[in-house]
Amino acid sequence: MRKQLVAWxxxxxxxxxxxxWTVLGPPDHAAGPHLPSRDLTASMR
Structure with a gap:
C-alpha cells in the first residue's frame, strides 16, 4: 500500500x-541568485 502511494x-x-513544461515552455535561464524581479528593481533605482 505504501509503495503504491509513493509510486502514485x-x-x-x-x-x-x-x-x-508544455504550457509555459522551458525556462529561459537557469534559476540563480539574479532573479529578473531583482534586476528590474535594481535598474529602476
Whole structure:
C-alpha cells in the first residue's frame, strides 16, 4: 500500500511537471541568485 502511494505520488508529480513544461515552455535561464524581479528593481533605482 505504501509503495503504491509513493509510486502514485511520483507519477502524478511527473505528469504535472510535464503539463507545466508544455504550457509555459522551458525556462529561459537557469534559476540563480539574479532573479529578473531583482534586476528590474535594481535598474529602476
Amino acid at each position: 505520488t511520483i507519477l502524478t508529480s511527473a505528469l504535472v511537471a510535464v503539463a507545466v
